[in-house]
Amino acid sequence: MSFRRHRSGGVVPPGKLWTPRDGGEGRRSGYGGHRAGFSRRRFLSSSLGLGAGLAGGGAFLTACGNDNGDGPGAGTGGDVGTSNDVIDFWQWYAPQEGGGYAVEAQSDWFLDLVDEWNARGGVQVALTYIPVSEYIEGTQLQSAFSAGSGPDLFVISPGDFLRYYNGDVLYDLTDALGDGIDDFYESALSTRVVDGRVYGIPMESEPLTMFYSVAAFEEAGLSEGDIPQTWDQLLDVADKLTTGDQFGVLFETTPNVYQNFTWYPFLWQAGGDVVNETGLASAFDSPATAAALGFWQEAIDAGVAPRTMQGGGGGDLVSNMPSGYAAMAQMVTAGGSFLEEGAPDFEYGMFPLPVPDTSADPITDMGGWAFCVNKNSPHAEAAAEFCAWALAGEESVDRLVTWAFDAKKSLPVRKSVMQKANDDGLFDQDELMAYAAFDVLGLDPGNLDSDDTPYGRGEPRFTPEVVQAVTDAIQDAQLNGVDPAQAAADAHGRINDALADYDGAPLGS
Amino acid sequence: MPRTSDLMTMTSTRDSGTPTRPAYEDGDNPRGGTERHGGGPMSRLSGRLTGRMSLRRREALAGYAFVAPSAIGVGVFVLVPMLMAFVLSFTSADGFGRMDFVGLENYRRMFDDPQFMDSMRVTLLYVGAFVPGLYVLALVMALLVNGNLPGRAFFRAAFFAPYTVSLVVVGLVWRYMLADRVGVVDSWLRALGVENPPSFLGDPDWALWTVVFVSIWFFVGFYMIILLGGLQDIPGDLFEAARLDGAGYLRTLFSVVLPLLRPTTFFALVLATIAGLAGLQAFDLIFVMTEGGPANSTSLGIFYIYQQAFRGNQFGYASAMAVWYALALMVLTGIAFWLTKGGRFERD
Numbered sequence: 001m002s003f004r005r006h007r008s009g010g011v012v013p014p015g016k017l018w019t020p021r022d023g024g025e026g027r028r029s030g031y032g033g034h035r036a037g038f039s040r041r042r043f044l045s046s047s048l049g050l051g052a053g054l055a056g057g058g059a060f061l062t063a064c065g066n067d068n069g070d071g072p073g074a075g076t077g078g079d080v081g082t083s084n085d086v087i088d089f090w091q092w093y094a095p096q097e098g099g100g101y102a103v104e105a106q107s108d109w110f111l112d113l114v115d116e117w118n119a120r121g122g123v124q125v126a127l128t129y130i131p132v133s134e135y136i137e138g139t140q141l142q143s144a145f146s147a148g149s150g151p152d153l154f155v156i157s158p159g160d161f162l163r164y165y166n167g168d169v170l171y172d173l174t175d176a177l178g179d180g181i182d183d184f185y186e187s188a189l190s191t192r193v194v195d196g197r198v199y200g201i202p203m204e205s206e207p208l209t210m211f212y213s214v215a216a217f218e219e220a221g222l223s224e225g226d227i228p229q230t231w232d233q234l235l236d237v238a239d240k241l242t243t244g245d246q247f248g249v250l251f252e253t254t255p256n257v258y259q260n261f262t263w264y265p266f267l268w269q270a271g272g273d274v275v276n277e278t279g280l281a282s283a284f285d286s287p288a289t290a291a292a293l294g295f296w297q298e299a300i301d302a303g304v305a306p307r308t309m310q311g312g313g314g315g316d317l318v319s320n321m322p323s324g325y326a327a328m329a330q331m332v333t334a335g336g337s338f339l340e341e342g343a344p345d346f347e348y349g350m351f352p353l354p355v356p357d358t359s360a361d362p363i364t365d366m367g368g369w370a371f372c373v374n375k376n377s378p379h380a381e382a383a384a385e386f387c388a389w390a391l392a393g394e395e396s397v398d399r400l401v402t403w404a405f406d407a408k409k410s411l412p413v414r415k416s417v418m419q420k421a422n423d424d425g426l427f428d429q430d431e432l433m434a435y436a437a438f439d440v441l442g443l444d445p446g447n448l449d450s451d452d453t454p455y456g457r458g459e460p461r462f463t464p465e466v467v468q469a470v471t472d473a474i475q476d477a478q479l480n481g482v483d484p485a486q487a488a489a490d491a492h493g494r495i496n497d498a499l500a501d502y503d504g505a506p507l508g509s
Numbered sequence: 510m511p512r513t514s515d516l517m518t519m520t521s522t523r524d525s526g527t528p529t530r531p532a533y534e535d536g537d538n539p540r541g542g543t544e545r546h547g548g549g550p551m552s553r554l555s556g557r558l559t560g561r562m563s564l565r566r567r568e569a570l571a572g573y574a575f576v577a578p579s580a581i582g583v584g585v586f587v588l589v590p591m592l593m594a595f596v597l598s599f600t601s602a603d604g605f606g607r608m609d610f611v612g613l614e615n616y617r618r619m620f621d622d623p624q625f626m627d628s629m630r631v632t633l634l635y636v637g638a639f640v641p642g643l644y645v646l647a648l649v650m651a652l653l654v655n656g657n658l659p660g661r662a663f664f665r666a667a668f669f670a671p672y673t674v675s676l677v678v679v680g681l682v683w684r685y686m687l688a689d690r691v692g693v694v695d696s697w698l699r700a701l702g703v704e705n706p707p708s709f710l711g712d713p714d715w716a717l718w719t720v721v722f723v724s725i726w727f728f729v730g731f732y733m734i735i736l737l738g739g740l741q742d743i744p745g746d747l748f749e750a751a752r753l754d755g756a757g758y759l760r761t762l763f764s765v766v767l768p769l770l771r772p773t774t775f776f777a778l779v780l781a782t783i784a785g786l787a788g789l790q791a792f793d794l795i796f797v798m799t800e801g802g803p804a805n806s807t808s809l810g811i812f813y814i815y816q817q818a819f820r821g822n823q824f825g826y827a828s829a830m831a832v833w834y835a836l837a838l839m840v841l842t843g844i845a846f847w848l849t850k851g852g853r854f855e856r857d
Contacts, residue, residue, distance in 0.1 A: 139819045146604045146824070163822055167605035245690050253711060255802035306689045307711020307803065325691055464821035468624075472805065480713045480804035 085123045087383045089114070090141065090151040091369075092132040100341050105407040113390055113399065123382040125153070137256070145169055145374075152377035153386065155369045158191040158459040158509070159257045159467070161200060164372065166463070166504035170199040171373035176384035177201065180392035186451045187509075188413035191458040192370055194505040200370035201391045203403065204410035206332035207364045207440045207456050208265060210234075210354070211317060211339070214347035216241050216327035227351045231266075231295050234328075234354040238304035241327035248304040250326035251296050252314030253479060255471045261365055261459055262314065262330050263474055266292040268363045268457060269355050274470060275462075279506025280499055284470070285492035291356060293477035293484035300478055307479060318342030332367060333436035334409040350432075352440055352455070364440055366456045368410060401426065404433070411436050419448045460509035465498035591835065598829035604822045615829030625830060627805060628813035631717060635809055636785040638721045643781050644774070646725060647732035652762075654733070655740045665737075669730035676727065676790055680797030683723050684710065710799055713806035720798060720807050724790045732777050739773025740766065775849050779842055786838055787811050810834055 094110035192200035228234040238248025252259040272288025299305035311319025322343035352362040371387040400417045427434040442454030473491035476482035602608035654661045687709040698706040709719040751761045801808035818827035
């Protein structure tokens with residue numbers, strides 16, 4: 001596929017820009033950039049949906065006086081407790097207004113979800129919006145639990161799972177899920193499971209991929225055939241893309257959980273891991289760790305990657321790419337929708353994460369949020385039923401298709417949802433989602449019933465001490481010139497120290 | 510002739526807003542009381558005593574009422590949390606309600622923790638650069654705007670301006686300005702012929718000094734105002750005398766200005782040290798600009814404590830570090846007070 005076609009915008013024939021694993025070429029082929037990922041119609045219908053959602057929100061407020069769940073439709077869901085009981089649901093999506101298409105679509109989705117549940121009678125769900133920065137980096141959720149007033153229901157990322165699990169505040173959702181468990185991809189569920197019991201129900205997966213600027217490639221005289229497949233090629237291409245005021249590639253440099261998240265794939269591709277298979281001892285001191293650390297170090301040392309990020313950090317593609325600061329960057333596939341919204345004129349493409357050598361699989365890391373229930377909530381059982389109903393029930397399939405394709409551009413984590421989207425031809429209409437599912441995760445469109453996500457591995461769960469040790473190793477190698485092997489060895493010791501008297505759930509993914 | 514006690518009464522009641530007619534109506538008036546009861550010497554005495562006591566009590570009550578809002582605020586939001594942190598520091602509190610008494614374990618661990626010791630090293634470097642840098646620059650600016658500088662009102666306002674901006678905004682703006690290659694600072698340096706300007710926030714050798722610089726930039730106007738106040742307190746005839754004695758500018762500065770500015774200097778230095786160790790900028794700026802990086806080079810003690818508490822759920826351990834921090838501050842301030850007799854120097 002040529003770059004000219006990318007220029008033509010969103011009129012590319014459906015299904016032409018991804019070629020799922022056709023003889024190994026497909027997953028390497030990259031994803032052509034385009035401008036209009038969402039149709040006007042979808043945008044309009046979503047806007048209308050927001051209006052409906054807000055109106056529904058009003059209805060919900062007045063619905064609190066409903067009878068308890070004796071009416072039709074009750075009995076399968078919110079029939080534990082009465083409609084005077086309210087489940088407080090903390091998340092960072094709704095209700096909020098403004099902020100563009102994605103924000104509204106996501107807020108809508110949550111409002112509709114809660115309306116639908118509350119209309120059934122029984123225990124009501126009320127949404128409490130927490131800004132995402134506060135949710136990820138802040139103290140509000142933790143402080144609420146510390147004060148003994150944690151929310152009944154909340155969302156968490158895999159990175160936070162162990163903190164709350166080991167804090168003994170997560171309710172066992174296994175029974176509420178029932179047979180629904182089998183519908184989830186193993187890689188999506190495993191990081192929320194301890195001893196076979198489920199403590200969080202994932203709503204999505206967000207695999208990491210590489211983005212590139214079409215204009216930067218053209219200016220450097222590069223074409224699609226130059227899309228890098230290996231680490232060395234990436235550094236080489238990055239060198240060609242580096243100019244006086246543009247960096248060839250951007251890897252996160254801010255010391256936080258997100259930096260770890262974006263680095264793990266390279267560790268895994270090289271055959272390494274943070275902890276061993278028991279999940280209770282370090283495996284960090286390995287040549288693979290040194291190689292993955294060395295890869296990022298080389299990018300900095302060669303001057304092809306920046307030491308500082310623009311805007312909100314490396315994940316903020318809109319601040320880092322359209323401005324010409326970086327020609328290639330790493331981000332979850334949903335970043336494409338951020339670019340289309342934040343910089344509609346910017347032409348970008350995507351390609352799977354480069355590997356140490358061509359024999360390695362382009363393993364990637366899948367983030368994504370999950371619903372969790374506070375086990376100390378008086379409505380824990382009802383909240384668990386809500387989670388199962390919202391994310392795992394038969395009737396939730398359409399809702400989850402909407403979340404994935406219309407609202408978040410994250411991938412479904414259930415086989416039936418993936419199948420439904422495929423049956424409805426949605427992957428043919430949405431190149432970004434098709435690329436994410438088939439090229440990045442390596443799913444087989446002909447066999448969506450498989451439990452496996454060939455290249456997708458769940459974002460691992462670690463304790464804060466282990467996260468910090470890994471962050472320090474990355475920082476030392478990447479930015480402080482420390483020998484990668486030495487950085488790996490230092491962190492190895494710290495991880496083992498931290499795990500010496502650890503008695504929580506196993507780590508890793 | 511009113512007696513002294515009457516004068517005192519008058520004075521004290523004037524405070525409560527009735528200068529001419531004290532509020533004796535309720536029978537607590539020492540004289541009114543005795544008149545009304547018409548008792549003998551003993552009862553008169555006791556009446557006077559209770560009257561005086563209750564007056565004192567009233568005055569005390571009024572006093573307490575005046576300080577109560579502050580006292581309650583400080584008590585609830587500072588003293589009680591401090592006390593709780595102190596208690597927490599002997600436990601293994603995890604932020605989820607579980608805590609066991611662990612004695613001095615957290616304190617022992619603190620000094621075995623290389624990351625904590627490293628953050629202490631960074632803190633010392635930061636304070637060591639921040640406090641003198643801030644003082645000298647603020648003094649120079651105060652001297653400038655204290656003189657006959659044309660447009661000095663403008664400069665006073667301009668120098669103070671950064672202090673009025675939110676620290677988060679300050680951090681964000683400086684981050685943009687200091688960005689690698691595309692930042693305005695980088696561009697200027699290149700225009701000035703610097704071939705490869707450093708990554709100010711991305712290079713561990715530069716990041717701490719950059720944060721010190723931005724911290725000083727932020728605070729300098731505030732300290733300039735404090736020092737300016739001190740400068741304007743110096744009687745003008747002293748300058749005149751110095752001039753008549755033939756003292757030049759520097760001689761006047763070192764022999765007249767600085768000695769007379771010592772109380773203000775003391776105040777500014779104590780305040781700056783506390784700000785450097787535990788001030789908002791030590792946390793907010795760093796959180797926005799570097800998150801403690803690169804490679805922990807800007808991870809100040811206060812930031813490390815936050816990380817341990819809110820990211821690591823080590824509330825007991827974080828409390829121990831906070832207590833240690835508070836003790837260190839108290840000792841430092843105590844030494845400063847002791848050395849300077851409470852900052853009064855030889856003038857009193």
